[in-house]
Amino acid sequence: MASPADDAELVRRAREGDRWAEEALYRRHVRRVTDAATRVLGRSDEAEDVVQDTFLKAFTKLDSLRDPSLFPRWLLRIAMNRARGKLRRRKLMRSFGLDHTVDDATLERFASPTTPPDVLLELAGIDAAxxxxxxxxxxxxxxxxxEGLSLPEAxxxxxxxxxxxxxxxxxxxDCIEAHLGADLQPDDDGDAEAGR
Structure with missing residues (x-):
């Protein structure tokens, strides 16, 4: 990860109109923003939109960043605000029966190819919850x-x-536990059901 001093210098230069500095900030942080947006949204196409919107807003509003060394945290906050908006719109569309797309970036899909089937089933349950x-x-x-952020960072x-x-x-x-617990309740024969 880049040092805060490096980010601060790049932000200072980007504020002065240095396009190379903007490009360097983008390259340095695009992966983290993309990964976070993709995992939060569960859809790679929406995540791409969030990433574009995030960097556009960040570079447009760069002068409003008080502490340039906090650029990565500020950028992630912008991305999560954009993701929150996408999730709210998606929920509204679903309530009207208009959202028929499928999540293509689920926790299950991020799992290693060697992940055991029972773990994949649990990840699918977490996604559903x-x-x-x-x-x-x-x-x-x-x-x-x-993403592994500390509670204060989150x-x-x-x-x-x-x-x-x-x-x-x-x-x-609590929702995940309730959902996973419901999937593992005994059926009429006393056997555990998996992955309803």
Whole structure:
């Protein structure tokens, strides 16, 4: 990962109109933003839109960044705000029966080819549960549990307090546990069902 000093210098130069510095910032951070957006949204096409919108807004609003060394955190916050908007629009479209697309970037698809079938089944269950939670809860859980952000970093990326991000993550975990628990309940014959 790039050092904050390097980012600060590139931000300073980009503010002065140096296109090479903008390109360097883009190349340095595009992978992380893309990965986070793809995992949060579950759709690579929507993630690409979020990435483009994120960098466009970041470079347009670069002068509003108070501490240039915090560029990566600021960029991730912009991306998560954009992703939140996509998730809310998707939920609205689903409520009207207009969203018939399929998530193509699920946790299951990110798994290693050697992942055991029972783990793949669990990942599919987590994906299903995350489709049911509020966008903020999904984003917070993904940032913390999948992207590996600390709780304070996840709170910053979600633009909320530490207590709020903890609550959102807990609600997502509760939904996942309920969903996975429901999938593993005994059926009429007493056998465990898998992956309904």
């Amino acid at each position: 995350l489709r049911e939670v509020a966008p903020d809860h999904r984003i917070a859980w993904m940032l913390h549990e999948v 709170a910053d990326a979600c633009n909320c307090s530490l207590a709020t991000v903890k609550r959102w993550i807990r609600k997502a975990k």
